[in-house]
Amino acid sequence: MDDFRIVVAGHVDHGKSTIIGRLLCDTGSLPQHMMDKFERAGTSNDTAAFAFVTDQLSEEQEGSFTLDTAQAHFRTARRDYTLIDTPGHREFLKNMVTGATRADAAILVLDANEGPLPQTYLHAYLISMLGIGQVILAINKMDLVSYDRHRFHVLSQQLSSHLERIGITPRAAIPVSAQQGDHIARKSDRMPWNLTSTLVEAMDELVPQEQNGHQPLRFLVQCPFPANNRRAILGRVTSGRLNQGQTIVFGPGGHETSVTSVLLGQQEVGMATPGQSVGLLLEEPNPVKRGHVGFNVESAPLVTDRLSTRVFWIGPRSLEANGRIEVLCGTQSHRGCVERIAKVIDPISLETIGTEVAGLNDFQVGEIVVRTESPMCIDPFDILPELGRLAILQDGRIAGGGVIAR
């Protein structure tokens, strides 16, 4: 029984939290005290009641907007879902990204009355950049446009063609009214022209991402740990397969050794597969430490101190050319310097709006080159994501993220 994680994104007030509330309500996934709240609100026809499910901070309920990401669980006949609610306010973009980096798929919510607005495009751009390939368009508030078929087609075509330009082919476009409950979990006779499916049916059609067991081995070292007079190496396999007895190389540096034992808790398990947090006993002595990456010699990651990366900036200060930063990648952490900011990209027009600029501001996306003080192991994001994505720290805090292109 797999759990499918879907981020709900879109411009502020286009109805992300309300769609989540409606999904939970109409699939019978809410505790009774929440249902009571809905029933009370139902008489006053207050959409904010649905948003109450995930908007739990006092500011959120009083201002009826989402301030920080939240999650909700529900189940269909097909599988379990975790829905990740995200804020649509520009100021809370870092919270949106925090939610989105954990998702398998996205629902992009659009207000049928207002059409796409800046955060619609920025969220779409980030979804594409974060590698979330499966997107459903939910054209919401259809009740406000009299369930107009033409309006729906115009908007879904407009947004779909924009998404195609950033490498996303939407899996479905569904006209919904979260407030009225049309086409969320139930078909509605108010849109007889919509012959496709409900939002829930479209979600059930999404496919889980493949496990990467046949890919090159990557083992991220978290720390050495003393175990029965031995020095165990604790870490996680992120791709490939690790077997007892095999030869393994740790980089950067390239120390070759062999795996004498694979431990899961106290048990010897003989091998480890992607996602498993294990302990390794290696031939000693070895210099393996936190930040090292284990791999097979024939499929090594790139070892470099010069990173060319697409970035999104969510920091309180600008990212400056020649500025000092710190880069996190897997369990690697390196100080470095921004060599150049090659490009700034406008997420709405998708055009390059600056080259070789002095700074990247809050909420901007672009392409930069970073020089680190020491070499690190990296992979292309679209092949081996764990070593293809970075967090960029400024003043000791995460202020941006990046992905490494092929």
Add this chain to the structure above:
Amino acid sequence: MERMEELENRSIYIIREAYACFRRPAVLWSMGKDSTVLIALCRKAFLGTVPFPVVHIDTGRKFPSMYAFRDKWAQAWDLKILVARNTAGLSDNADYADKLACCTALKTEALKQLLHDESFDAIMLGIRRDEHGVRAKERHFSPRDTDFQWDYRNQPPELWDLFGARADDNTHVRVHPLLDWTELDIWRYIKGENLPIMDLYFAKEGKRYRSIGCAPCCEPVSSDATTLDDILHELETTRIGERQGRAQDKEAAYAMQQLRALGYM
């Protein structure tokens, strides 16, 4: 990877990150179901041992059977137990009818004192997002400022499994390895791993506790669940919220938010 296996492995990853990135971490154990799962995960993360102190915040108002459970398993698992008590809070005649003040005095203050005395820079806790709407807003690594406060309006981002966690001087970081787990996941794990669990969770005379804290503030729920399978079946069908028996959650609008902003767990 199946959900339970994925949750377990990711939690172990987070626990090891806390161990590797902080100078002096500790884990909180209330003997309740969630923190008992957390202790089990810590043991698994470090090949059968827990290499940091296990803190019990003792309000003096806990159920008597909790102490016996603590002592038995602390010995069996070779845990380094530290008991934190706010003796000032226990001895004065504070008005315990005011839940917010009581939780703050007996739990938050006790934790504050201990953190100060032991200079821990990271505290692992077994909170989960699905327990309470405000806990849903937490991060896996959540900094607390010098006044112990949670700045929920300005939380640092976490990207993928890159947490960027570190403690500045005089601050500490709350680490939440079980944030993604649900109540049902906890019980499935307890069953799958055959973990010990307090009797209070099983029904006696038609009532059982779903969430356990201080005795005066916990109400049992109606239930006939006397085995783990009964509990799993009950949770798969119930529509009653987990913390409906916890008084501090109902006290006033946003009481949990106020408590957490002040440093409550």
